[in-house]
Amino acid sequence: MFSDLDEQMMRLAIAEARAAESAGEVPVGAIILAPDGETILGRGQNRVLRDSDPTAHAEIVAMREAGRTLSNYRLLTPVGKGCTLYVTLEPCAMCASAILHARIERLVYAADDPKAGACGTVLEVMNHPRLNHRAEIRAGLLSEECSRMLSNFFLVRRGKQPLDPHPIDTEDSLLTRSNDGGSDDDEEKMVREG
Numbered sequence: 001m002f003s004d005l006d007e008q009m010m011r012l013a014i015a016e017a018r019a020a021e022s023a024g025e026v027p028v029g030a031i032i033l034a035p036d037g038e039t040i041l042g043r044g045q046n047r048v049l050r051d052s053d054p055t056a057h058a059e060i061v062a063m064r065e066a067g068r069t070l071s072n073y074r075l076l077t078p079v080g081k082g083c084t085l086y087v088t089l090e091p092c093a094m095c096a097s098a099i100l101h102a103r104i105e106r107l108v109y110a111a112d113d114p115k116a117g118a119c120g121t122v123l124e125v126m127n128h129p130r131l132n133h134r135a136e137i138r139a140g141l142l143s144e145e146c147s148r149m150l151s152n153f154f155l156v157r158r159g160k161q162p163l164d165p166h167p168i169d170t171e172d173s174l175l176t177r178s179n180d181g182g183s184d185d186d187e188e189k190m191v192r193e194g
């Protein structure tokens with residue numbers, strides 16, 4: 001059901017989510033892949049707090065970038081082929097609607113969103129029988145990793161121990177890394193990310 005390429009793209013979306021988390025935002029990330037299966041047209045991470053923008057969800061940020069790249073509000077190639085959107089969390093109603101406007105051909109998401117998911121979990125905006133655009137939807141790719149990332153974020157925010165601390169955040173991993181003879185640049189990067 002999922003190809004190696006799908007997993008590779010979802011890993012990039014997860015990296016975007018991690019970057020959002022480092023900035024104190026709810027960790028959600030998105031990637032838009034062109035129909036050629038190679039070109040990344042847009043990357044997005046949740047940035048609602050940083051931008052004071054209620055619409056700055058990862059999918060919207062990525063779609064804005066892709067629209068500028070293609071100079072088209074429909075994210076279609078000149079021959080009418082649509083893109084694939086990868087996102088770490090089930091899109092909400094706003095994002096699902098924007099995905100339909102953008103004529104995204106295929107949507108791949110990781111974790112279901114029991115609070116706001118609009119691909120069938122709470123609402124059914126994607127592929128609603130009364131709407132005319134149909135997209136292929138594939139759910140569940142790397143979903144455990146993505147839901148753990150979200151639950152840990154909320155646990156930490158409430159001052160509780162994470163269920164599965166990200167090893168990069170622990171002092172141990174930094175010490176081990178420096179004893180391994182990792183370069184100064186690597187260490188600096190890890191400290192910054194931590």
Ligand SMILES: [Zn+2]
Pocket residue numbers: 057059091092093094095096
């Ligand atoms: Zn959204």
